[in-house]
Amino acid sequence: MDYDIKDIGLAQAGQLRIEWAERSMPVLRMIRERFSKEKPLSGIVLAACLHVTTETASLVRTLAAGGAKVYVCASNPLSTQDDVAAALVSEGYNVFSIKGEDTETYYKHINACLDVKPHITMDDGADLVSCIHSQRQNLVDTILGGTEETTTGVIRLKSMAERGVLLFPVIAVNDSNTKHFFDNRYGTGQSTVDGILRATNRLMAGSWFVVAGYGWCGRGLASRAAGMGARVIITEVDPLRALEAAMDGYSVMPMAQAAPLGDFFCTVTGDRSVIREEHFKLMKDGAIVCNSGHFNVEIDIDSLEKMAVSRRVIRGFVEEFTMPDGRRIALLGEGRLINLAAAEGHPSSVMDMSFANQALASEFLVKNSSKLSKQVHKLPDHVDNEIATLKLASMGIKIDVLTPEQVEYLSSWEMGT
Numbered sequence: 001m002d003y004d005i006k007d008i009g010l011a012q013a014g015q016l017r018i019e020w021a022e023r024s025m026p027v028l029r030m031i032r033e034r035f036s037k038e039k040p041l042s043g044i045v046l047a048a049c050l051h052v053t054t055e056t057a058s059l060v061r062t063l064a065a066g067g068a069k070v071y072v073c074a075s076n077p078l079s080t081q082d083d084v085a086a087a088l089v090s091e092g093y094n095v096f097s098i099k100g101e102d103t104e105t106y107y108k109h110i111n112a113c114l115d116v117k118p119h120i121t122m123d124d125g126a127d128l129v130s131c132i133h134s135q136r137q138n139l140v141d142t143i144l145g146g147t148e149e150t151t152t153g154v155i156r157l158k159s160m161a162e163r164g165v166l167l168f169p170v171i172a173v174n175d176s177n178t179k180h181f182f183d184n185r186y187g188t189g190q191s192t193v194d195g196i197l198r199a200t201n202r203l204m205a206g207s208w209f210v211v212a213g214y215g216w217c218g219r220g221l222a223s224r225a226a227g228m229g230a231r232v233i234i235t236e237v238d239p240l241r242a243l244e245a246a247m248d249g250y251s252v253m254p255m256a257q258a259a260p261l262g263d264f265f266c267t268v269t270g271d272r273s274v275i276r277e278e279h280f281k282l283m284k285d286g287a288i289v290c291n292s293g294h295f296n297v298e299i300d301i302d303s304l305e306k307m308a309v310s311r312r313v314i315r316g317f318v319e320e321f322t323m324p325d326g327r328r329i330a331l332l333g334e335g336r337l338i339n340l341a342a343a344e345g346h347p348s349s350v351m352d353m354s355f356a357n358q359a360l361a362s363e364f365l366v367k368n369s370s371k372l373s374k375q376v377h378k379l380p381d382h383v384d385n386e387i388a389t390l391k392l393a394s395m396g397i398k399i400d401v402l403t404p405e406q407v408e409y410l411s412s413w414e415m416g417t
């Protein structure tokens with residue numbers, strides 16, 4: 001298979017949308033210019049399992065400019081933008097992803113990207129790494145390392161490293177400050193609200209909006225929902241995060257208490273069964289339930305299906321389940337990340353920094369893989385600072401510079417006054 005996409009005829013529409021996205025990706029464009037001169041990825045075969053969006057297309061072009069041969073598959077069955085997949089194929093890339101593909105096709109596409117014997121794996125959720133370790137360990141010898149985009153993937157990888165089963169080094173791109181401070185918070189915040197609104201067209205102002213999980217994504221989502229006029233409730237299991245949410249001005253309570261109050265529910269925990277049968281039983285008629293965490297396990301959909309006397313798709317990305325007592329609960333986007341299922345994922349300006357990290361992580365692996373242990377590593381701090389500096393410059397923002405006197409003061413311990 002050279003590629004497997006929905007319709008090559010969508011290529012032109014995809015090209016235009018990629019052009020639009022790239023205008024807000026100045027940092028990645030600068031890296032691409034350097035890559036095209038220096039070719040740091042020359043001879044590298046790279047398998048990228050990412051959400052196939054306009055921003056990913058821009059990353060693929062950057063990696064290719066650096067000399068890599070790039071193969072692309074989706075990191076979620078519902079997140080592919082079919083026009084972008086077509087545009088990439090029309091540019092000569094091998095892309096294997098179709099929005100709405102079934103589980104069998106999803107894994108067939110992942111395996112197509114592994115058949116090419118990649119030197120670098122680029123994951124969003126650790127599916128390539130997990131597939132290699134569970135089924136295709138013969139590929140390990142030629143792999144320099146991997147990169148990982150998201151919190152859930154990093155958690156999976158750290159657990160593999162702790163158990164001593166990780167067979168090559170992985171760079172946790174998610175752990176760069178220029179990634180999770182911005183992508184997880186502002187990117188997920190805005191695009192999750194966007195996905196919910198595109199799917200439902202419901203008014204948020206005055207509603208009760210329940211956010212499960214007050215991590216990086218939850219903080220962003222809560223602040224954006226509040227900005228739309230919603231009254232926000234946070235559920236948490238971590239006392240520090242719960243305290244932070246309370247002091248940020250939100251109501252904090254267990255899900256069982258929030259369940260009868262919420263008009264909207266969105267999970268962003270990276271955990272499973274956060275909303276389950278006991279909560280569905282308490283929800284009011286018309287409650288809207290969705291997820292923006294990586295996997296579709298945060299809402300116990302099996303229970304919802306078993307409890308329902310009937311179900312119907314009432315509009316795109318909205319499936320309504322009717323309970324025996326007549327209450328209707330709407331599940332959005334099959335419980336998959338709603339910002340990618342019903343909207344377009346993060347805005348390109350924020351992916352500019354995430355994918356600058358991905359591009360520089362690939363270069364870092366090529367230069368340093370022989371020195372790296374089979375653990376999960378962070379990119380060095382100077383890379384984070386360089387990306388932040390370039391992003392500020394692209395936004396026309398200048399900041400102060402330490403005077404020599406301040407440098408001396410901040411590095412000394414003698415001077416107290």
Ligand code: NAI
Nearest residue numbers: 150151152213215216217236237238269270271292293294
């Ligand atoms: P995080 O680790 O910063 O936050 C997760 C929070 O959920 C923690 O505070 C944790 O205590 C809390 N939590 C865990 N179990 C819970 C439970 N049962 N009830 C309530 N709270 C619970 O993680 P982050 O970065 O916010 O990511 C969250 C999820 O979103 C991950 O799956 C990540 O991969 C995904 N993600 C999704 C994106 C998207 O585009 N939709 C973008 C970035 C990350």
